[in-house]
Amino acid sequence: MSNTSKYLHTIADSPTRWNSSYLVWNRLLLLKNHINVVLSSLATKFDKDSKKDYKTLHDIMLSSEEWDLLRDLRPILRPFAEATDLLGGSNYCTFSMMNPVLIQIKKQFTPPTSHNVEQDYGN
Secondary structure, eight states, rough: OOGGSSOOOOOOOOOOOOTTTHHHHHHHHHHHHHHHHHHHHTEEEEEEEEHHHHHHHHHHOOOOHHHHHHHHHHHHHHHHHHHHHHHOOOOOOHHHHHHHHHHHOOOOOOOOOOOOOEEHHHH
């Protein structure tokens, strides 16, 4: 095993992989503090390459609102990612597998109905 295999790396988004954005955003959130450390470190350097790297990273750095959005989207997208992994890992994905998964996702995102007292008394 190489020394670099224990390090986390960013993940590239792929339009052909359904969960890739979710995985990319999870990894970015996991690496956020480390990315900020690199940015802060580069800001204190005076050599040409470090200044160039700082500018590049600073220009693509997410705003605090964008970081918040990623954090807020994670629990919304998680059920879809889990369903995709479950159904995509099956050789023969049948309706008997899909239906319970889709019902569970629907339940998670269906707002609770308001409880009407009149319905309880048959009015």
